[in-house]
Amino acid sequence: MNQNDPGIDSRLSDHFGRSIIFALSFIITVVSVSLAGGLPFFIAIVILGFMYFDVAKNYARAARDMRRLDSVARSPLYSIYGETIAGAPILRAFGASSKFMRDMLRCVDTNTNPNYWQWGVNRWLSTRFDVLSATTVGLTGVITVATPSISASLAGFALSFVGGITFTLLVLVRRVVGLEQAMVALERIKEYSELQREPAEYIEPRPPASWPEHGVIKCENLVIRYAPELPNVLHNLNFEILPGEKVGILGRTGSGKSTLALSFFRFVEATEGRITVDDLDISTVGLSDLRSKLTIIPQDPTILSGTLRSTLDVFDEYEDTEIFEALRRVHLIPSDAADEVVEDEDDAINANVFRNLESPVSEGGENFSTGEKQLLCMARAILKRSKVLVMDEATASVDYATDELIGKTIRQEFANSTILTIAHRLRTVIDYDRVMLLDQGKIVEFDRPTVLLSDSSSQFYGLCEATGESEFAMLKRLAGL
Numbered sequence: 001m002n003q004n005d006p007g008i009d010s011r012l013s014d015h016f017g018r019s020i021i022f023a024l025s026f027i028i029t030v031v032s033v034s035l036a037g038g039l040p041f042f043i044a045i046v047i048l049g050f051m052y053f054d055v056a057k058n059y060a061r062a063a064r065d066m067r068r069l070d071s072v073a074r075s076p077l078y079s080i081y082g083e084t085i086a087g088a089p090i091l092r093a094f095g096a097s098s099k100f101m102r103d104m105l106r107c108v109d110t111n112t113n114p115n116y117w118q119w120g121v122n123r124w125l126s127t128r129f130d131v132l133s134a135t136t137v138g139l140t141g142v143i144t145v146a147t148p149s150i151s152a153s154l155a156g157f158a159l160s161f162v163g164g165i166t167f168t169l170l171v172l173v174r175r176v177v178g179l180e181q182a183m184v185a186l187e188r189i190k191e192y193s194e195l196q197r198e199p200a201e202y203i204e205p206r207p208p209a210s211w212p213e214h215g216v217i218k219c220e221n222l223v224i225r226y227a228p229e230l231p232n233v234l235h236n237l238n239f240e241i242l243p244g245e246k247v248g249i250l251g252r253t254g255s256g257k258s259t260l261a262l263s264f265f266r267f268v269e270a271t272e273g274r275i276t277v278d279d280l281d282i283s284t285v286g287l288s289d290l291r292s293k294l295t296i297i298p299q300d301p302t303i304l305s306g307t308l309r310s311t312l313d314v315f316d317e318y319e320d321t322e323i324f325e326a327l328r329r330v331h332l333i334p335s336d337a338a339d340e341v342v343e344d345e346d347d348a349i350n351a352n353v354f355r356n357l358e359s360p361v362s363e364g365g366e367n368f369s370t371g372e373k374q375l376l377c378m379a380r381a382i383l384k385r386s387k388v389l390v391m392d393e394a395t396a397s398v399d400y401a402t403d404e405l406i407g408k409t410i411r412q413e414f415a416n417s418t419i420l421t422i423a424h425r426l427r428t429v430i431d432y433d434r435v436m437l438l439d440q441g442k443i444v445e446f447d448r449p450t451v452l453l454s455d456s457s458s459q460f461y462g463l464c465e466a467t468g469e470s471e472f473a474m475l476k477r478l479a480g481l
Contacts, residue, residue: 008185015179022172029161029168033140036154036161040143048136055132056173059125063177066121069114077107086366126170133166199266202286211293212278214243215387215418217264221273224256224263232271233259234441246411246419248429248449250463251438257422258299260438261390264420265291277388295386299393299422301373303365309357311365312380320357326379327354329409332372378406382413389414391421403428426464430478435460449479 034042084091084100091097140162144155222237234256241247249257262268264275266287275282282290304311312323327333332354353359365373381389389410407428410419423429430449437445437452437460445452445460452460453476464475 008182008189011178012182012186015175015182019172019175019179022168022175025168026165026172029165033158033161036150036158038147038149040147041140041158044136044139044143048132048139051132052129052169055125055128056169056176059121059173060177060180062121062124063118064181066114066118067181070111070118073107073111073114077104077111080104080107122174125173129166129170129173136165137162198287199269200286201288203284203289207280207285207289207293211280212387214278215241216243216276216278217241217388217418217420218276218279219273220276222263222270222275223272224259224268225271226268232441234263236273237441237443239436239443239446241418241420244416244418245434246432247421248432248435249420249422249438250424250426250429250435250460255438256441257438258392259441261296261392261420261422264294264388264390265296293386294388294390295381295384296390296392297374297377297381301365301370301377303361303368303373303376305363305365306361307357308354308359308361311361311376312357312383318383322383323357323379326382329382329413330375330379330406331409332375332379375406378409382409385413385417387417389417389419391419391423393422393424400425400427407431426467426475427478430464430475431480437463450481453479453481 030045034045080100080103084104091100137159140158144150144158150158218240219237222234223232224234225232237260249260251257259268263270264277264282266282270283277294304314309320309323312318312326324333328335333352361367365376368376391410403425404427419432421429421432429435432449434447435445435449435452436443439459445458449460452458453464455461465472467475
């Protein structure tokens with residue numbers, strides 16, 4: 001968009017206006033010379049006009065391809081610039097600076113190459129038009145000498161007009177090609193303006209302030225696809241989750257687990273069927289109301305730059321003691337740590353950064369590990385205390401011990417909340433109330449873990465058994481078998 005807006009605001013209007021000016025100048029020149037020289041001049045101009053048109057057509061095709069190649073080559077260059085700047089400390093630590101420098105120079109050469117040939121195409125056009133101009137002037141002179149009916153004044157008039165036709169046609173062709181390229185920006189903006197917008201943020205009547213009170217979730221004949229021309233991702237899902245129930249969602253990669261989680265927040269809209277929370281159809285709730293009432297801890301955590309306080313308490317709604325308590329609950333600070341900021345410089349060298357709410361947070365949380373960012377997102381969820389919590393691989397980047405501690409915290413802090421957990425680790429959901437197993441967008445099993453483990457023919461039993469003998473025995477013990 002940064003390239004499209006200036007293209008429309010300045011270049012498009014300039015190319016359009018000058019194209020009209022030079023087109024009118026060319027037409028006036030042709031008409032004047034034809035009237036002065038008669039039919040021979042007109043025939044010569046038509047023949048030369050086809051030659052001019054052929055050269056201009058080849059130039060337009062080559063210039064268009066050069067511009068396209070320039071745009072394609074620019075993206076990798078900008079990407080490697082951003083990656084190098086963001087990861088400069090890591091590159092220095094691993095001694096990869098020279099490699100990235102070679103890659104960057106290669107991208108610069110690749111990006112410069114179309115620009116170089118663009119100038120070469122311009123010189124090619126100028127040379128061809130100069131030759132055609134000389135041919136036009138020479139042919140005009142031959143016709144004026146060979147035609148006795150043309151007076152000296154008319155011959156001079158025709159030659160003076162023909163002499164300037166080269167510059168007029170050269171600029172006209174370049175402006176028309178520039179106008180064609182500038183229209184691409186208009187086409188892109190038109191395409192963006194016609195994209196389907198998200199539903200409204202607020203829909204009247206708005207849900208009650210206390211919604212959801214219980215956390216009952218129902219899916220009725222839910223069908224979801226990402227685009228009308230694409231196949232269904234979820235196929236006629238029907239299930240009900242009771243208030244305060246903890247449900248684990250399992251399945252292979254691509255089975256529809258994350259799609260189901262996104263559908264609760266209407267990041268993808270239901271193609272058929274509906275989802276209700278406390279008997280309220282979420283399609284009738286505005287996006288801001290819906291997403292503020294439910295909580296999700298995504299697989300790729302989102303961390304805002306600023307301070308630790310602004311990351312956890314975006315709208316400044318909680319006291320410091322509540323924030324510290326949430327950090328303790330996710331085990332980012334010890335349970336016996338005092339609610340105080342580390343101010344002494346000597347003590348702060350190796351201090352836990354999470355004990356200081358004014359600790360800086362870089363863009364995207366780059367100064368934290370993926371596991372720490374996931375725990376920060378969980379701390380935000382604990383502060384919010386929603387009735388419905390969705391966790392999408394929320395503990396995938398932490399070790400088993402921390403995962404177990406987080407599981408205990410979730411069971412304590414969200415004892416009265418409905419929890420849906422997408423997990424690959426079976427230990428994470430083995431002690432949940434029920435487990436849902438998805439396969440190719442369909443529910444193949446949905447029951448208590450003890451029931452599924454008691455059936456050796458169930459797919460859940462097969463998943464647990466595939467983890468190994470010792471892990472399988474541990475899962476049975478955790479499930480109470």
